[in-house]
Amino acid sequence: MLTNFAIQASSTYRGLFLWLAPSAYLPQVLLRPALMVVLFALAGRYAADEAAAQHLAVGRIAYSIYWVHIASLTQSFYFERIGGTAPLLFASSANRAVNFLARGLPHYANGPLVAASALVGAWLVTPFDAVAVGWPAVVVTVLVLSAASVGFGLCAGAIAFAVRSYQSAYQAIAGLVLALTGSVIPVDALPGPLAVLATALPLTHGVGALRAAFEGAPLPDIAPLLAAELAIGVAYGLAGYALFRWVEAAARRSGTLDRAAA
Amino acid sequence: MTAPAIECEGLGRSYRQRTLTGGGKETVALADLSLRIEPGTVFGLLGPNGAGKTTTVRILSTLLTPTSGAACVLGHDVVREAAKVRRDIGLVLGGDRGLYGRLSGYDNLRYFAALNHLPPAMARQRIDTVLGMVGMADRAGTLVEQYSRGMKQRLHIARGLLTDPQVIFLDEPTIGIDPVGAQELRDLVPQLTAQGKTVLLTTHYMFEADQLCDTVAIIDKGRLVALGAPRDIRQRFSRVGVIELTLSAPRRGLADELRRLQGVERVTASADGPFERLTVYTPPDAAFAGCVRAAAGETGVVSVVAREPTLEEAYISLLR
Numbered sequence: 066m067l068t069n070f071a072i073q074a075s076s077t078y079r080g081l082f083l084w085l086a087p088s089a090y091l092p093q094v095l096l097r098p099a100l101m102v103v104l105f106a107l108a109g110r111y112a113a114d115e116a117a118a119q120h121l122a123v124g125r126i127a128y129s130i131y132w133v134h135i136a137s138l139t140q141s142f143y144f145e146r147i148g149g150t151a152p153l154l155f156a157s158s159a160n161r162a163v164n165f166l167a168r169g170l171p172h173y174a175n176g177p178l179v180a181a182s183a184l185v186g187a188w189l190v191t192p193f194d195a196v197a198v199g200w201p202a203v204v205v206t207v208l209v210l211s212a213a214s215v216g217f218g219l220c221a222g223a224i225a226f227a228v229r230s231y232q233s234a235y236q237a238i239a240g241l242v243l244a245l246t247g248s249v250i251p252v253d254a255l256p257g258p259l260a261v262l263a264t265a266l267p268l269t270h271g272v273g274a275l276r277a278a279f280e281g282a283p284l285p286d287i288a289p290l291l292a293a294e295l296a297i298g299v300a301y302g303l304a305g306y307a308l309f310r311w312v313e314a315a316a317r318r319s320g321t322l323d324r325a326a327a
Numbered sequence: 328m329t330a331p332a333i334e335c336e337g338l339g340r341s342y343r344q345r346t347l348t349g350g351g352k353e354t355v356a357l358a359d360l361s362l363r364i365e366p367g368t369v370f371g372l373l374g375p376n377g378a379g380k381t382t383t384v385r386i387l388s389t390l391l392t393p394t395s396g397a398a399c400v401l402g403h404d405v406v407r408e409a410a411k412v413r414r415d416i417g418l419v420l421g422g423d424r425g426l427y428g429r430l431s432g433y434d435n436l437r438y439f440a441a442l443n444h445l446p447p448a449m450a451r452q453r454i455d456t457v458l459g460m461v462g463m464a465d466r467a468g469t470l471v472e473q474y475s476r477g478m479k480q481r482l483h484i485a486r487g488l489l490t491d492p493q494v495i496f497l498d499e500p501t502i503g504i505d506p507v508g509a510q511e512l513r514d515l516v517p518q519l520t521a522q523g524k525t526v527l528l529t530t531h532y533m534f535e536a537d538q539l540c541d542t543v544a545i546i547d548k549g550r551l552v553a554l555g556a557p558r559d560i561r562q563r564f565s566r567v568g569v570i571e572l573t574l575s576a577p578r579r580g581l582a583d584e585l586r587r588l589q590g591v592e593r594v595t596a597s598a599d600g601p602f603e604r605l606t607v608y609t610p611p612d613a614a615f616a617g618c619v620r621a622a623a624g625e626t627g628v629v630s631v632v633a634r635e636p637t638l639e640e641a642y643i644s645l646l647r
């Protein structure tokens with residue numbers, strides 16, 4: 066069972082993750098997060114002050130974890146569909162839940178990696194007090210955010226699979242998370258209905274936890290935020306699985322499985 | 328009487344396209360198809376593009392639900408017992424897609440073995456076996472994106488055989504493969520039926536159907552138009568008679584002269600080494616050989632032979 070899971074995980078990761086080639090992995094996964102933190106922090110300092118620069122830098126570190134999983138998992142599901150392998154999956158006796166989870170899990174390690182890259186970017190342009198930062202809490206928050214974002218990424222992937230467009234799904238979902246979860250604009254600065262919506266979105270609780278950890282909050286203090294973040298990630302993962310199964314059933318009814326583009 | 332490997336009763340599939348005004352247009356892809364395919368046989372499904380061949384394969388392989396009728400594979404209903412059907416079938420869809428280009432051929436097969444719950448040791452053994460069967464053992468380590476179309480097609484067939492299924496759907500399996508490779512793959516089919524497997528083959532190559540199939544069904548616009556052994560189809564459904572005139576050297580104007588003979592439907596010319604062959608198509612059972620011989624005269628005529636139409640000729644005359 067474990068070997069079967071590992072083969073499915075490894076095959077779908079290597080076969081469908083577009084950025085796995087060194088020419089893409091290096092700039093996209095390792096370099097871009099650092100550059101984006103630098104850009105946002107400098108913009109914050111230019112527009113306001115040092116506190117704004119730090120606010121945006123930490124928000125961007127947290128967002129980068131979600132960003133990489135939204136991008137990689139929308140790719141994975143989209144290329145499954147346009148590559149013509151989806152009918153073979155659906156004509157097989159494969160356990161769909163195992164296959165669904167297997168294609169998400171190998172992406173987990175990219176979360177801490179992009180967070181490390183983004184942290185380097187933040188360290189370059191913002192004067193963090195390294196002694197005051199609660200590093201164990203930061204590490205745990207990054208690990209929890211990575212897990213929650215894999216769950217959300219699976220949901221994003223299922224949406225890309227349903228709409229048959231990697232770019233549309235990726236841009237819309239990543240944009241939504243960036244705009245409404247407090248990674249850039251504080252949630253309490255959002256208009257009322259959007260602030261309510263933000264509490265049901267992923268990252269909102271996680272970015273709060275990461276900010277608190279950077280200000281030195283101990284792990285027990287941020288545990289409720291991390292638990293909420295993880296629960297939301299799991300909920301989105303389950304919703305993604307339900308959507309994936311619905312697309313399979315709908316494709317069987319409507320004969321749309323082979324259509325490559327929306 | 329043995330239970331059929333595949334059985335369809337009144338199988339139909341239509342698509343409804345909605346319009347902006349709320350109306351709808353219905354397209355019939357398959358209508359009232361009834362078939363019975365015996366175990367251990369090769370069944371050919373022939374027809375022009377859009378005839379409903381692939382729709383039939385997709386319904387039988389559980390990828391598409393029918394909108395009318397019912398179908399069973401090895402006694403399992405393809406809608407209600409889809410999971411049971413999937414355990415016993417191998418599906419080979421033609422074309423370049425359906426493989427992970429960034430993985431090697433071996434790794435692709437390992438993935439599909441995992442999807443079908445083959446234990447690792449058995450998977451390794453089956454992968455080696457099927458790679459040998461399709462002549463790909465020496466290229467198994469190469470990335471699929473570096474494969475030619477023919478190599479991808481061979482890998483598709485290897486994948487379809489991976490689980491040692493009882494029923495195998497081959498949707499245009501030799502398309503894009505070089506002639507020698509295609510013949511090697513055709514040689515595989517009798518080996519499969521010798522093991523008691525049932526093969527449903529769709530193809531555009533009539534000689535392939537003639538060579539491999541015990542029974543063929545010709546469908547057009549979603550409807551069954553002929554069903555029987557290839558020889559029966561040739562005899563019962565051909566609406567042409569064929570006379571082959573072989574000349575020792577090309578003779579200008581003779582083909583046009585034959586075309587002008589009353590009742591002749593068409594004449595084709597082809598070179599056969601130093602000889603020229605004129606094939607004259609006439610109504611069936613018409614005694615045209617004498618007219619053709621008279622028109623050709625005695626000089627330079629190697630032979631005039633009235634022969635049975637090929638399956639392809641019967642197919643064309645049936646669908647015209």
